[in-house]
Amino acid sequence: MNNRVAIIGGGAAGFFAAISCKMHAPNARVVLYEKSVKLLAKVKVSGGGRCNATNGCQGIPTFAAHYPRGEKHLKKAFSQFNASDTIEWFESRGVQLKEEADGRVFPVTDDSQTIVDCLLNEARKLRIDIQLSAAVQAIQKEENAFKLRFKEGTEQFDRVIVATGGSPKPEGFGWLESLGHQVESPVPSLFTFNMPGQSITQLMGVSVPAAVVKIQGTRLMEKGPLLITHWGMSGPAILKTSAWGARLLHEMNYKFIAHINWLGLSEKELREMLRQIQTDHPKKKIKNQMPLGLTQRLWEHFLTTLGIDEDKPWAELSKKSLNRLVEKLGNDQYPVNGKTTFKEEFVTAGGVKLGEVNFNTMESRVVEGLFFAGEVLDIDGITGGFNFQAAWTTGYIAGKHCLA
Structure with missing residues (x-):
């Protein structure tokens, strides 16, 4: 039988x-x-x-x-x-x-x-x-x-x-x-991005709920939670990008520029949100009134990186600084050099x-x-x-x- x-x-x-x-x-x-x-x-x-x-x-x-x-x-x-x-x-x-x-x-x-x-x-x-x-x-x-x-x-x-x-x-x-x-x-598929030498890694453990990740020079774009790690970035947004781009990113030898939209909002929406904060909280210190979806540590990191005086009131934020914040929140760029297997x-x-x-x-x-x-x-x-x-x-x- x-x-x-x-x-x-x-x-x-x-x-x-x-x-x-x-x-x-x-x-x-x-x-x-x-x-x-x-x-x-x-x-x-x-x-x-x-x-x-x-x-x-x-x-x-x-x-x-x-x-x-x-x-x-x-x-x-x-x-x-x-x-x-x-x-x-x-x-x-x-x-x-x-x-x-x-x-x-x-x-x-x-x-x-x-x-x-x-x-x-x-x-x-x-x-x-x-x-x-x-x-x-x-x-x-x-x-x-x-x-x-x-x-x-x-x-x-x-x-x-x-x-x-x-x-x-x-x-x-x-x-x-x-x-x-x-x-x-x-x-490999489902891997995280290594970003050696990038100061963002000092914020390991910080996450955002709805980031958009794009890979420069490709059509790859994914949205979801993003986690900062001690070696770079992880979380569903990164992992989905790695899965859909598995062969393409392999061909690039895992060296590329990742564009991060931290809140998943359009440039217009980001600009309107920041102006609304200026209108609603003109006397509050910039560091004490951040956009929804960001942690205090991440917000202060952005302000430091951009050279914006965090103790200034929102009313005194210049147009130039507002533009730089919009760019930082909507099109932040990080060089990726290598990958790490997602956990085991x-x-x-x-x-x-x-x-x-x-x-x-x-x-x-x-x-x-x-x-x-x-x-x-x-x-x-x-x-x-x-x-x-x-x-x-x-x-x-x-x-x-x-x-x-």
């Missing part, structure tokens, strides 16, 4: 593929191989240790639009298993989830271990065989079976689901290329070419019986739970159809 399935990769996509396979084919022998000694490592550290499991964004086309790579193919996949299904799946297994104001969905415990435990318990209940420190060195197709080679020997399976995640180097996909698959060269959440753009995979089943169009799930594919989403949803969805579909 052809019911032996190997899952390669013990992350979110691999676990969901193994669980889905066993749910849809209870008599199957499902073995999950993880090359390290840790299971679900990325799930554990994601969302600052809270696990941003998915996003509450409504509607498949709208949801799919959050993927710089994979949007068209995921529309098809989400018709089988989407964010609502993910929420229902976890909650039916005792994991209550909550949606925050920005759409991100977390367990109510605010602890990623809740998600990890749920997946481990489900795998245990379904009697999925989990092998740690089991790195697959090669896959060989022999007639209707696959031979997996390990350091200690070989194992034979009828179906294989590859859920190994992204790789920082093209060589990491060599074993898949040897099977005949083409791979889009991997480059390593995400790549690149992987198995999407045209070589049938997204109705996640089966390879090149090798019959070979399936894919997760970030090993050339799929990546912006921050906010979208990468995990792609993992749950593709894992579920691969597991459902691998023995169908």
Whole structure:
């Protein structure tokens, strides 16, 4: 009976593929191989240790639009298993989830271990065989079976689901290329901007709620919260920019000028706001009456940088100084030189070419019986739970159809 399935990769996509396979084919022998000694490592550290499991964004086309790579193919996949299904799946297994104001969905415990435990318990209940420190060195197709080679020997399976995640180097996909698959060269996605030598980094920890980030010489532009760090800038506005610009910024060797509109307002709106402050608070010291959305530290930093006397009353602010404030708030410029991985959440753009995979089943169009799930594919989403949803969805579909 052809019911032996190997899952390669013990992350979110691999676990969901193994669980889905066993749910849809209870008599199957499902073995999950993880090359390290840790299971679900990325799930554990994601969302600052809270696990941003998915996003509450409504509607498949709208949801799919959050993927710089994979949007068209995921529309098809989400018709089988989407964010609502993910929420229902976890909650039916005792994991209550909550949606925050920005759409991100977390367990109510605010602890990623809740998600990890749920997946481990489900795998245990379904009697999925989990092998740690089991790195697959090669896959060989022999007639209707696959031979997996390990350091200690070989194992034979009828179906294989590859859920190994992204790789920082093209060589990491060599074993898949040897099977005949083409791979889009991997480059980093979801990274923060390094700004060495910039005084703004002295304000690490300061954030604004609705900045607009533009990259000089490109069409890249994203809006959202922005966080100043000790090395440069982070936060959703930066991370979204890095995701949509992953390949372009790589080509620029991560050296470019970032334009920051700190309040996300037009030049006209900024000018009117500052004039209104002058009218409403003429006698107040400039440092003591700042535009809404800015912290005291950031406002005073701007005044110092521009050489504006912060102890002057607003009534005495010159037209020239007002113009400079408008420029600073609406078109502040910072040279970026390098990037930093966002926390431990390593995400790549690149992987198995999407045209070589049938997204109705996640089966390879090149090798019959070979399936894919997760970030090993050339799929990546912006921050906010979208990468995990792609993992749950593709894992579920691969597991459902691998023995169908």
